[in-house]
Amino acid sequence: MNRYEAKSSSTMSDAPSDAPRSFWRKLVRSSIEVDAKAARVALGLRHEEQAFELPGRLFEQLPFAVYVCDRDGLVLRYNHRAAELWGRSPKLRDPNERFCGSYRMFRPDGSLLPHHQCPMADVLRTGVSVREQEVHIERPDGSRGIALVDIEAVKDSSGNIVGAVNCFQDITVRKRAEEAALRLAAIIESSGDAIVGKDLDGIVTTWNGGAERIFGYLAEEIIGKPITILIPPDRQKEEEAIIERIRRGQRVEHYETIRQRKHGGLIDISLSVSPVRDAQGKVIGASKIARDITEHKRSQAQIINLAREAEHRTKNILATVLATVRLSHSDMSDDFKQLIEGRISALAKVHTLFVESRWAGAELHRLVTQELLPYSGEREARVRIDGPAVMLEPSRAQTIAISLHELATNAAKYGSLSAAGGRVEIAWSLTADGRLSLRWIESGGPTLTPPTHRGFGTRVMENMIGQLRGEVRFDWRAKGLTCEIALQLA
Numbered sequence: 001m002n003r004y005e006a007k008s009s010s011t012m013s014d015a016p017s018d019a020p021r022s023f024w025r026k027l028v029r030s031s032i033e034v035d036a037k038a039a040r041v042a043l044g045l046r047h048e049e050q051a052f053e054l055p056g057r058l059f060e061q062l063p064f065a066v067y068v069c070d071r072d073g074l075v076l077r078y079n080h081r082a083a084e085l086w087g088r089s090p091k092l093r094d095p096n097e098r099f100c101g102s103y104r105m106f107r108p109d110g111s112l113l114p115h116h117q118c119p120m121a122d123v124l125r126t127g128v129s130v131r132e133q134e135v136h137i138e139r140p141d142g143s144r145g146i147a148l149v150d151i152e153a154v155k156d157s158s159g160n161i162v163g164a165v166n167c168f169q170d171i172t173v174r175k176r177a178e179e180a181a182l183r184l185a186a187i188i189e190s191s192g193d194a195i196v197g198k199d200l201d202g203i204v205t206t207w208n209g210g211a212e213r214i215f216g217y218l219a220e221e222i223i224g225k226p227i228t229i230l231i232p233p234d235r236q237k238e239e240e241a242i243i244e245r246i247r248r249g250q251r252v253e254h255y256e257t258i259r260q261r262k263h264g265g266l267i268d269i270s271l272s273v274s275p276v277r278d279a280q281g282k283v284i285g286a287s288k289i290a291r292d293i294t295e296h297k298r299s300q301a302q303i304i305n306l307a308r309e310a311e312h313r314t315k316n317i318l319a320t321v322l323a324t325v326r327l328s329h330s331d332m333s334d335d336f337k338q339l340i341e342g343r344i345s346a347l348a349k350v351h352t353l354f355v356e357s358r359w360a361g362a363e364l365h366r367l368v369t370q371e372l373l374p375y376s377g378e379r380e381a382r383v384r385i386d387g388p389a390v391m392l393e394p395s396r397a398q399t400i401a402i403s404l405h406e407l408a409t410n411a412a413k414y415g416s417l418s419a420a421g422g423r424v425e426i427a428w429s430l431t432a433d434g435r436l437s438l439r440w441i442e443s444g445g446p447t448l449t450p451p452t453h454r455g456f457g458t459r460v461m462e463n464m465i466g467q468l469r470g471e472v473r474f475d476w477r478a479k480g481l482t483c484e485i486a487l488q489l490a
Contacts, residue, residue, distance in 0.1 A: 065147070065170070068154075070163045073098035073116075073124055085147060085170050087139025099124075100166075106136040106144075123151045123164045134175075135168075145172045194269075194290040197276065200247060202227045202239060205285065214269075214292050216262030227288075230259045232266065246275045246286045256293065268297045346371065346405035350397055362397035364390040364436075368426050371404040375417050382417070387428035390436060396487060399464045400438070403472070406457040407440050407483055416445030416480050436487045442480030450476035 060079050067078035074093045083089045090101035099120045105113040119130045130151040138144050149168040156162050188195050194214045197206035204227055207219040228239055252273040259269050269290045276285040349370055353362035372383050416422030422445035428438040465472045470487035
């Protein structure tokens with residue numbers, strides 16, 4: 001039994017699409033015999049068979065192309081289907097139109113087939129009939145078709161060749177469909193993923209090489225058996241849910257689950273399932289693509305463990321720095337120590353977000369929420385956060401984290417967060433040139449007096465944002481501070 005059986009329906013351009021090939025072969029062969037008899041009349045033979053003549057109307061209504069040549073290869077008669085396949089209407093008995101009415105012909109391998117070497121010429125030369133020989137025909141407009149030719153020699157009562165009749169079918173569509181099916185079958189068979197077909201009862205119908213490698217079963221071992229043989233006992237209900245969705249014509253996209261190999265081992269897979277429909281559009285089965293993601297999952301786990309280890313070590317380093325600051329007996333004031341501790345704590349918190357994103361960065365909304373959370377148990381009433389989803393890469397996330405820490409610390413000491421009715425709004429947007437525009441707006445706090453000099457926190461913000469080619473602007477209004485930060489994201 002084949003691992004994968006590619007089936008395709010083949011049609012002739014001028015014949016009913018649902019006719020079996022064997023029927024048309026018999027019809028063509030019978031028609032060749034009839035046309036051969038009629039050709040004897042056209043060729044001028046005089047004996048008892050001359051009484052039979054194929055009517056012109058029937059000749060034109062044949063469901064395939066046909067033409068007749070004399071012993072010299074001159075075209076004596078052809079029907080409209082032949083002219084359509086040739087893409088032209090050659091002049092009858094023209095010495096320049098010998099053996100075939102096509103513009104040019106080619107062999108299946110693509111090499112040019114001269115008219116004097118075509119199948120009709122061979123039959124007229126040898127008298128040996130041709131059956132189902134493939135010829136590629138080029139039309140005057142450059143388009144090509146594929147024909148399957150059946151040629152019968154016409155002989156007189158003495159056995160001499162006096163001409164030949166060619167009945168040929170346009171198999172272009174069928175041939176292209178067969179080639180596409182073969183390519184598809186080759187792709188499926190060579191795929192590293194398991195590609196499995198099953199019917200609506202969950203019975204395996206096709207099984208490719210990838211499935212053999214992943215699950216360990218040979219095609220002959222599993223085709224005809226239920227797909228549930230691959231599903232661990234505690235996951236059997238998954239198949240019921242999948243089949244139900246397939247019956248409704250729905251797809252299952254990239255579903256991560258666990259399956260069981262032939263000898264009992266479990267593997268992580270990513271599963272995609274699509275409905276398979278018949279010619280009428282009715283769902284008759286499903287096609288599954290399963291990818292072994294065991295190594296990927298193992299790598300993910302290792303990355304997570306490494307990220308946690310990195311976070312742990314980073315926090316240890318920051319904790320050591322904090323301890324050093326706290327134990328310092330220098331002239332450093334306690335307020336200054338607290339400022340340093342706050343900045344180190346802000347860096348530690350943003351590193352936690354880095355670990356969650358596997359060091360891709362930090363999502364801005366979470367970063368803002370995390371930094372503002374300590375300042376009020378009624379955060380929703382006092383703090384308003386608004387902006388689109390933005391993932392900040394680590395260096396920019398650290399800069400925003402420190403900036404927010406400085407702004408929040410200042411607001412808690414002197415600004416809106418120092419008063420019961422004070423509020424802070426943090427809003428951001430993305431500009432057309434790929435910049436982040438973030439605004440910090442305070443209101444409801446004590447009346448502010450613009451500072452007479454730039455504080456240490458302000459200089460920290462300006463320095464960090466400036467290193468990233470960003471800009472920061474402070475507007476010390478009486479009703480509250482407004483700070484605008486512009487930062488290039490890419």
